[in-house]
Amino acid sequence: MVTKEILGRELTSTDNVLIAATWDEPTEWISLIKKEHPGIVVNYFLITLEPIEVYMKGGSHVPDEYFKDVTIFVTMQYLPPPEVASKLEICTILSAGINHIANTPIYRDTDITITTSNGVHGPQISEWVIGHILAHTHRFRLFDQWQKEHRWANNWGSFTGNPIRDLVTQKIGVFSYGSIGRQVGRVAHALGMEVHAYTAHPKPTRESRRDNGYIVPGTGDKEGEFPVKWWSGTGKASFHEFLREGFDVLVFSVPLTDDTRGLMGKKEFEILKETRKSPFLVNISRGPIVVTEELEKSLREGVENGGLRGAALDVVDPEPLPKEHTLWDAPNVYISPHISGAGVTYFERCLDIVAINLKLRAEGKGLINVVDRKRGY
Numbered sequence: 001m002v003t004k005e006i007l008g009r010e011l012t013s014t015d016n017v018l019i020a021a022t023w024d025e026p027t028e029w030i031s032l033i034k035k036e037h038p039g040i041v042v043n044y045f046l047i048t049l050e051p052i053e054v055y056m057k058g059g060s061h062v063p064d065e066y067f068k069d070v071t072i073f074v075t076m077q078y079l080p081p082p083e084v085a086s087k088l089e090i091c092t093i094l095s096a097g098i099n100h101i102a103n104t105p106i107y108r109d110t111d112i113t114i115t116t117s118n119g120v121h122g123p124q125i126s127e128w129v130i131g132h133i134l135a136h137t138h139r140f141r142l143f144d145q146w147q148k149e150h151r152w153a154n155n156w157g158s159f160t161g162n163p164i165r166d167l168v169t170q171k172i173g174v175f176s177y178g179s180i181g182r183q184v185g186r187v188a189h190a191l192g193m194e195v196h197a198y199t200a201h202p203k204p205t206r207e208s209r210r211d212n213g214y215i216v217p218g219t220g221d222k223e224g225e226f227p228v229k230w231w232s233g234t235g236k237a238s239f240h241e242f243l244r245e246g247f248d249v250l251v252f253s254v255p256l257t258d259d260t261r262g263l264m265g266k267k268e269f270e271i272l273k274e275t276r277k278s279p280f281l282v283n284i285s286r287g288p289i290v291v292t293e294e295l296e297k298s299l300r301e302g303v304e305n306g307g308l309r310g311a312a313l314d315v316v317d318p319e320p321l322p323k324e325h326t327l328w329d330a331p332n333v334y335i336s337p338h339i340s341g342a343g344v345t346y347f348e349r350c351l352d353i354v355a356i357n358l359k360l361r362a363e364g365k366g367l368i369n370v371v372d373r374k375r376g377y
Contacts, residue, residue, distance in 0.1 A: 011362035013037035016021035016087070017354075019074040020062045021094060023347045037358060039067070041075045049078070060091075074354055079106045088112055088253050090358070090367070093277035096121055096180070096341075097286065098371055100258045107196070114371040115343065115357060120349035121341040122183035122350030125253075125314075126219075128340035129282050130187050132312035135248055136280055136332065138164055162272040168192035174277075176200065177230075179213055181253040182221035189226040193249075197211040197227035198242050200234050200375070214353045214368050234259055236267075237257075241266060249282065255377035256286035277330035280310045284340050288318030292327060299330040308332070314340040 017033075017040065033042055045288060046062045061079045067073070067085040074092045082088075082105055086331040093101060096118040101107050107114060135141070146153050172188045174181040179199035185195045201348075203209045209224025224230075231242045244252075250272075252258050264281075273278060283290050301307030309334035320337060321327060328335065356368045371377060 002360045005066045010035075011037055011359060012103075013162060013362050015071045015358070015361070016041040016043075016069045017064055017074065018043050018045065018062070018070045018230055019354075020047055020060065020078060021074070021076055022049055022347050026347070026351060033355065033358065037362060040358075050093065060102075063265065070180050072349075072358075077101070079104045080111075082106055090357070090361075092100040092350075092354055093117065097255055098377065099286065102376070113367065114373075115353070116371060116377075117214075117350045117353055118369050119179040119216065119353070120219075120346060122179050122219050122326065123216055123262075124343040124346075125180050125284050125340045126183035126187050128160070128314060128336075129184050129251060129284060129312070130191070131168070132282065133280060135334070136310045136312070137167065166192075169194060169236065171196060171246065172251065173242060173245065173247040173289050174198065174251045174253065175242070176254045177221075177224075178253060179211065179215065181223075181251070182211060182226075183219050184251055185226045185254065186219065186221050195227045196229050196231060196245060196247070197224070198231040198239075198241075200232065202232045203230050213356045214349075214356065216349060218330040232351075237265065240268070240271055243271045244275060244276045247279045248277060250279045250362050251282040252285045252289050254285050254289060256288060257376035260285075261288050262291055264294070266291070266294050272298070272308070276306065278303040278307060278309045280312070281308050284314045284318075287313075288313040289315075289320055290317070292317050296327050296330050299333055302331065310334070314338055335349045 009315065011223065017257040029040045030044070033277065034040060043066070045066060049060060060076060062078055062080065064080065064084040066081050067088065069087055071087050072087055072090045072092065072170050073085070074094065076094045077100060079091060087100055091106060091112055092115045096116055098114065098116060106112055122196070122362050148195050169192060171194045172240040173196045174185055175198040177199050181197065185197060189195050203224065211220060211222045211224070215222055220297060231238065233239060252264070295311065299311060303309050316334050316335065317325065321335065327333065342353070353369060360367055
């Protein structure tokens with residue numbers, strides 16, 4: 001647990017913290033927080049659902065009486081009616097995205113500070129991304145089939161005729177270059193790839209390229225050092241210019257907002273055709289970022305007709321994907337049920353963010369991972 005390294009001298013606090021989550025009560029963490037913040041109150045409400053059920057289906061609920069004196073609420077999905085949480089000042093969401101709370105009264109109708117768990121997913125999601133890129137590039141599915149058939153085969157005739165191309169010098173476009181994108185960029189750079197970063201707003205200076213959010217130690221790209229080129233913009237024109245660069249791999253790690261919904265549609269897949277690169281597309285953001293019908297069409301067209309060489313999808317539209325949906329059987333597609341961010345350290349890292357913000361708040365400093373409601377993330 002990194003929290004021990006985060007906390008230092010005692011900082012008196014009058015906060016009343018309520019945590020509602022599906023994991024076991026973090027008794028050690030609570031003891032540490034109470035020791036470092038004399039006067040603080042911390043309570044835990046166990047939600048008896050699986051995490052994926054809470055995020056995907058909702059249904060979690062905390063009785064109104066728990067919110068009487070709460071000033072900080074740490075939650076996966078549920079937000080109380082503002083009138084029953086009159087002392088509430090901060091809500092911390094145990095996810096990076098906040099589209100699932102965007103229509104709640106607390107988000108929509110109050111100025112209560114919302115913070116996220118952005119930064120906790122970088123290691124596990126980047127491993128999922130790079131793992132699928134490598135699995136496709138190195139034909140792991142084919143080799144797995146050969147093993148099941150007890151087949152010692154070489155369909156390529158000779159060692160020099162092997163069509164596998166390593167990732168060195170291949171271009172990877174990361175849209176956008178947030179905490180997850182930065183860890184993808186770090187690992188891709190280590191493999192010799194040429195990293196291109198896309199952000200909503202220009203990053204012309206070293207200071208503007210710095211990541212000031214939560215970073216798992218030893219990961220990410222805090223100073224923005226790995227991209228060979230930075231791209232930016234909030235409109236389709238700038239995005240189209242980015243696509244025309246011609247990427248071997250295209251990764252979507254962008255929040256779902258009104259601007260990004262349907263971002264990758266018919267016109268965008270036509271632009272990919274024009275580049276003649278047939279990229280491998282990865283989506284670990286939200287399903288509606290990519291128009292499913294156009295994605296499947298491109299996969300079925302194949303490389304010979306300018307379509308995608310493959311796609312790795314941890315998110316799809318709709319979710320859950322119906323059993324009879326034809327996307328399941330599209331060529332060269334890898335689908336997982338929105339679980340790339342799961343891991344045994346997930347909740348622990350989320351609590352590290354809470355600990356950091358409790359310390360910053362006690363010191364009278366600004367919090368990290370604060371949501372900008374105008375931007376939607």
